[in-house]
Amino acid sequence: xxxxxxxxxxxxxxxxxxxxxxxxxxxxxxxxxxxxxxxxxxxxxxxxxxxxxxxxxxxxxxxxxxxxxxxxxxxxxxxxxxxxxxxxxxxxxxxxxxxxxxxxxxxxxxxxxxxxxxxxxxxxxxxxxxxxxxxxxxxxxxxxxxxxxxxxxxxxxxxxxxxxxxxxxxxxxxxxxxxxxxxxxxxxxxxxxxxxxxxxxxxxxxxxxxxxxxxxxxxxxxxxxxxxxxxxxxxxxxxxxxxxxxxxxxxxxxxxxxxxxxxxxxxxxxxxxxxxxxxxxxxxxxxxxx
Numbered sequence: 001x002x003x004x005x006x007x008x009x010x011x012x013x014x015x016x017x018x019x020x021x022x023x024x025x026x027x028x029x030x031x032x033x034x035x036x037x038x039x040x041x042x043x044x045x046x047x048x049x050x051x052x053x054x055x056x057x058x059x060x061x062x063x064x065x066x067x068x069x070x071x072x073x074x075x076x077x078x079x080x081x082x083x084x085x086x087x088x089x090x091x092x093x094x095x096x097x098x099x100x101x102x103x104x105x106x107x108x109x110x111x112x113x114x115x116x117x118x119x120x121x122x123x124x125x126x127x128x129x130x131x132x133x134x135x136x137x138x139x140x141x142x143x144x145x146x147x148x149x150x151x152x153x154x155x156x157x158x159x160x161x162x163x164x165x166x167x168x169x170x171x172x173x174x175x176x177x178x179x180x181x182x183x184x185x186x187x188x189x190x191x192x193x194x195x196x197x198x199x200x201x202x203x204x205x206x207x208x209x210x211x212x213x214x215x216x217x218x219x220x221x222x223x224x225x226x227x228x229x230x231x232x233x234x235x236x237x238x239x240x241x242x243x244x245x246x247x248x249x250x251x252x253x254x255x256x257x258x259x260x261x262x263x264x265x266x267x268x269x270x271x272x273x274x275x276x277x278x279x280x281x282x283x284x285x286x287x288x289x290x
Contacts, residue, residue, distance in 0.1 A: 127154035223257030
């Protein structure tokens, strides 16, 4: 029997579910959340939609002010994630390609993907979102999957979360054109839900091939889903942030997804600390204000 909620209760429930999901938690009161049910609950919601009146939408982003104190992340973030279906084994690392040939190599991967129908996500797709940026970038960002704006334009991170990511990149002293951006899945999941194992397992090998072509010096995983597929382990972000991981011959930093930062701006300080680790690995310093 379907459970009916009034609008206020429904919005509060959605906000709490998204909050836990972004922390990497998929179990509540020792009972796992059915992905299909979660998709039903959150259908039609945008990742930046503010459903919690206690967390205001940010008007502007000032990463230089991130040193101001704010509450620490929620304690539930430290809870372990229960084992589920095994993650797919990543393909072997491909041979390095000279920088001059990387754009063509990425195009070959895109051509191989084609008008993809390998998983059910294609049925609701408007445009496939492959990747964007410098094929020889030193820094690469990996997100979860396209949202509504990305599905409409065919480019990753072009909505409100993308605007925040651009600000984060600029705060690091770089421009968006100098980095490469991709997602675990190339098609938008319904209602912007988390990709199901079948979907992520089908699409992630193409992401690994993109990484092998670009050969970034530093990878930044944006959110729990990206971290899970890149590292091949399921852990809350609290156990993965704050250190450097080795993945496919490059250095991986884990931080929050920009869409989560829009919903909970209190975590911007933590995200800036993560980006500073990436900057240290790249030998970057924040731009000075004139």
